[in-house]
Amino acid sequence: MTNLAYDSQLDAEASTQEIAAMQSLRPVPRVSIQAFCETEGVAQPIERAGEDRRMAKTHLKVHMGGIATALELYKQAPTPNLIILESRKEPRDMLASLQDLAEYCDPTTKVVVVGHYNDVGLYRELIRSGISEYVVVPISMADVVSVISTIFVDPDSDPIGRSVAFIGAKGGVGSSTIAHNLAWSISTLFKSDVVVADLDLAFGTANINFDQDPAQGIAEAVFSPERIDEVYLDRLLAQCSDHLSLLAAPSTLERVYDFDQEAFAQIIDTAQRSAPLVVLDMPHVWTGWSKATLMKADDVVITATPELANLRNTKNIVDMLKRLRPNDPPPKLIINQTGVPKRPEIKSDDFAEPLGLSPMAIIPFEPQLFGNAANNGRMLGEMEAAHPVVATMNEVAHVLTGRKELKVKKKAALGSLLGKLGRKKK
Numbered sequence: 568m569t570n571l572a573y574d575s576q577l578d579a580e581a582s583t584q585e586i587a588a589m590q591s592l593r594p595v596p597r598v599s600i601q602a603f604c605e606t607e608g609v610a611q612p613i614e615r616a617g618e619d620r621r622m623a624k625t626h627l628k629v630h631m632g633g634i635a636t637a638l639e640l641y642k643q644a645p646t647p648n649l650i651i652l653e654s655r656k657e658p659r660d661m662l663a664s665l666q667d668l669a670e671y672c673d674p675t676t677k678v679v680v681v682g683h684y685n686d687v688g689l690y691r692e693l694i695r696s697g698i699s700e701y702v703v704v705p706i707s708m709a710d711v712v713s714v715i716s717t718i719f720v721d722p723d724s725d726p727i728g729r730s731v732a733f734i735g736a737k738g739g740v741g742s743s744t745i746a747h748n749l750a751w752s753i754s755t756l757f758k759s760d761v762v763v764a765d766l767d768l769a770f771g772t773a774n775i776n777f778d779q780d781p782a783q784g785i786a787e788a789v790f791s792p793e794r795i796d797e798v799y800l801d802r803l804l805a806q807c808s809d810h811l812s813l814l815a816a817p818s819t820l821e822r823v824y825d826f827d828q829e830a831f832a833q834i835i836d837t838a839q840r841s842a843p844l845v846v847l848d849m850p851h852v853w854t855g856w857s858k859a860t861l862m863k864a865d866d867v868v869i870t871a872t873p874e875l876a877n878l879r880n881t882k883n884i885v886d887m888l889k890r891l892r893p894n895d896p897p898p899k900l901i902i903n904q905t906g907v908p909k910r911p912e913i914k915s916d917d918f919a920e921p922l923g924l925s926p927m928a929i930i931p932f933e934p935q936l937f938g939n940a941a942n943n944g945r946m947l948g949e950m951e952a953a954h955p956v957v958a959t960m961n962e963v964a965h966v967l968t969g970r971k972e973l974k975v976k977k978k979a980a981l982g983s984l985l986g987k988l989g990r991k992k993k
């Protein structure tokens with residue numbers, strides 16, 4: 568009895584070696600992690616790792632039941648940023664069950680396997696098939712924090728976060744509203760962290776839309792670039808919900824905002840090292856910094872309303888971005904505010920055709936829904952979860968994060984095919 572008690576006390580405290588091993592590790596960013604263990608010997612160090620200060624920003628959950636439990640869960644639920652799987656199976660069987668699980672894994676999810684076989688062949692096979700790391704039992708808490716840290720913190724590795732820049736073809740088309748709602752949908756649907764950066768310092772509305780009034784935000788970062796690192800960024804972020812935080816604009820006119828071309832580069836880079844998705848809410852301007860920011864974003868989403876000036880501007884932005892980023896996919900298009908009563912409009916197909924793009928979404932003019940949400944500082948999904956516009960937002964959330972193909976594409980292709988057939992008949 569005494570022995571057992573003594574043992575468990577030892578277990579709960581880090582050994583001198585563990586403390587030494589962890590000294591040089593940096594805090595792990597806002598990632599979601601789920602572990603599926605088969606033995607206490609693995610579950611316990613993972614649980615303890617979750618309590619380490621370096622893991623304070625992560626969302627970690629430990630389940631028992633190994634790969635089988637993971638498979639059951641992910642048949643229905645989206646996968647987190649990292650899955651840790653313990654398996655006592657021998658190599659061949661382990662590879663087979665991992666294969667089954669792979670079908671349900673989001674493309675961006677990383678996987679670490681904890682095995683009981685010290686087998687170089689298995690290790691190579693796992694790494695080749697995209698597994699981030701294979702560790703053999705016994706594992707310590709320091710091993711766990713170190714593996715996670717290598718995957719997400721290593722300064723030589725790519726930042727974990729993607730950046731998506733949202734810009735309107737004109738002012739007032741709904742680009743910010745859509746950016747905020749998509750960020751919210753992604754953070755709630757996938758329980759994956761999103762940072763929204765409001766780059767419209769003078770007039771930004773993210774603070775209003777998320778009902779936040781932080782004392783500090785993006786202005787502090789942009790005016791003291793030498794201070795920016797993950798810790799400083801953390802202090803500037805306003806937590807809007809479990810998985811959503813905001814780098815708010817001051818939205819005041821006390822100072823003017825003339826920025827250098829690279830003014831936002833470091834903030835964005837740091838944010839991308841801190842969360843899996845960074846949403847850049849861009850003002851409708853064309854300046855050195857806005858051009859540089861659009862050029863560097865992983866994805867660009869243009870929101871336009873269906874009228875001529877919007878079409879002309881969208882065409883210019885699309886052409887410019889194609890020239891600036893010839894090796895990237897074209898920007899994505901959202902046509903917003905269709906069907907405004909009595910307002911003549913360009914049909915969505917006619918709008919999209921000269922751009923050579925299929926709209927990712929077509930969102931109708933819904934003044935009541937949008938107006939209520941805006942005036943109450945609530946997201947559309949919080950106001951009226953069952954509204955078709957919310958379903959559209961959720962659909963786009965899947966497409967933007969690579970969880971689903973663009974559905975509209977097929978329809979558009981079929982549409983133009985039918986159009987051609989129709990023309991031939993005449």
Ligand SMILES: Nc1ncnc2c1ncn2[C@@H]1O[C@H](COP(=O)(O)OP(=O)(O)O)[C@@H](O)[C@H]1O
Pocket residue numbers: 735737738739740741742743744745772903904905930931932933934935937938941
């Ligand atoms: N589909 C829509 N139906 C009705 N109102 C909308 C729609 N989309 C946006 N709005 C409203 O239009 C206004 C301008 O939106 P905002 O997102 O600030 O535009 P932008 O960022 O492009 O300047 C807001 O009041 C918003 O609630």
Ligand SMILES: [Mg+2]
Pocket residue numbers: 742743744767849850851
């Ligand atoms: Mg805006």
